[in-house]
Amino acid sequence: MPSEFELIDRYFRRPTHHTVRGVGDDGAIVQPTPGMELVISTDMLVAGTHFLPNADPADLGWKTLAVNVSDMAAMGAAPRWALLAAALPAATETWIAAFANSFFACADAFGIDVVGGDTTKGPRNFCVTIFGEVPQGQALLRSGAQPGDEIWVSGQPGLAALGLAHVQGRRTLEEPALTACLAALHRPQPRVALGLALRGIATAAIDVSDGLLADLGHILDESKTAAVVHFERLPGLALAFGDDSELARDCLLAGGDDYELVFTAPASRHAEIEALAAALPLALTCIGSIEAGAAGELRLLENGRPLEQRRRGFDHFGA
Numbered sequence: 335m336p337s338e339f340e341l342i343d344r345y346f347r348r349p350t351h352h353t354v355r356g357v358g359d360d361g362a363i364v365q366p367t368p369g370m371e372l373v374i375s376t377d378m379l380v381a382g383t384h385f386l387p388n389a390d391p392a393d394l395g396w397k398t399l400a401v402n403v404s405d406m407a408a409m410g411a412a413p414r415w416a417l418l419a420a421a422l423p424a425a426t427e428t429w430i431a432a433f434a435n436s437f438f439a440c441a442d443a444f445g446i447d448v449v450g451g452d453t454t455k456g457p458r459n460f461c462v463t464i465f466g467e468v469p470q471g472q473a474l475l476r477s478g479a480q481p482g483d484e485i486w487v488s489g490q491p492g493l494a495a496l497g498l499a500h501v502q503g504r505r506t507l508e509e510p511a512l513t514a515c516l517a518a519l520h521r522p523q524p525r526v527a528l529g530l531a532l533r534g535i536a537t538a539a540i541d542v543s544d545g546l547l548a549d550l551g552h553i554l555d556e557s558k559t560a561a562v563v564h565f566e567r568l569p570g571l572a573l574a575f576g577d578d579s580e581l582a583r584d585c586l587l588a589g590g591d592d593y594e595l596v597f598t599a600p601a602s603r604h605a606e607i608e609a610l611a612a613a614l615p616l617a618l619t620c621i622g623s624i625e626a627g628a629a630g631e632l633r634l635l636e637n638g639r640p641l642e643q644r645r646r647g648f649d650h651f652g653a
């Protein structure tokens with residue numbers, strides 16, 4: 335059995351690229367770029383809550399960092415540094431190696447230096463703290479949406495929740511939906527390039543971790559505005575896979591874990607955003623608009639008629 339320090343040295347101490355002092359001291363030292371603000375966020379993944387106990391360590395390593403990178407994307411920040419606090423039930427080296435390799439693959443993919451962390455024995459649990467940079471005053475907040483703005487969503491929301499339904503045996507998916515949904519669930523792709531490009535364009539942004547309606551609701555709450563969403567404009571799973579089931583609709587509107595971005599922008603920027611979609615390339619769909627009205631009020635219409643949708647998203651302590 336390797337010791338705690340052998341584990342850290344073997345699997346979590348890797349070369350850094352823009353760090354004064356990384357793993358190996360009591361604290362890391364970093365030098366922020368002059369003129370930039372630091373954006374800081376933390377997210378925890380707990381066995382049994384965020385992943386199944388038998389989850390593939392390679393999937394988990396990627397996802398543990400990717401969900402944190404997604405928060406940087408939603409802020410319009412460039413991810414720069416991360417710390418990993420890990421509780422592990424045992425020092426099983428094959429498991430830890432697979433986890434660490436894909437954790438660092440995600441770090442490399444997004445230019446992140448892993449500069450420290452903590453390693454303890456305990457029920458499997460991973461907590462990442464991430465630091466990103468954004469030019470002063472240019473971060474994308476949840477609070478900037480204005481009546482008249484359009485509401486946009488990236489990619490195809492709903493895939494991860496549909497993948498989870500398959501993994502949990504509530505649904506049996508066929509190809510090509512199966513591969514797409516499992517990839518979305520296990521290897522989410524944080525929309526960093528989109529977040530950076532939206533600086534100066536978007537008035538508000540959030541990443542979809544709990545559900546499209548729930549997360550859009552957070553923008554409405556923070557911006558103290560109302561909104562209308564047109565269901566038929568959404569990039570539907572019916573279009574993608576011919577799946578118009580009740581479950582697919584629920585996954586689309588309220589499924590979590592997609593890590594797509596929902597953002598608002600003035601209608602005058604519509605053509606610019608379409609050009610951005612082509613340049614990235616990444617589907618960007620205009621699904622509704624911000625309206626004057628009661629803070630947080632969200633009207634969901636289908637072809638102009640109110641659409642009943644009770645569930646908005648995932649809540650750890652909700653019903």
Ligand code: ADP
Nearest residue numbers: 342346357358359360418420449450451452453
């Ligand atoms: P301390 O006793 O001062 O808390 P530790 O023994 O916990 O230090 O950690 C030693 C070094 O290894 C520190 O630089 C710490 O940031 C780093 N470290 C510990 N665990 C991890 C990990 N899972 N990933 C990255 N760095 C880690």
Ligand code: MG
Nearest residue numbers: 360451452453
């Ligand atoms: Mg420590």
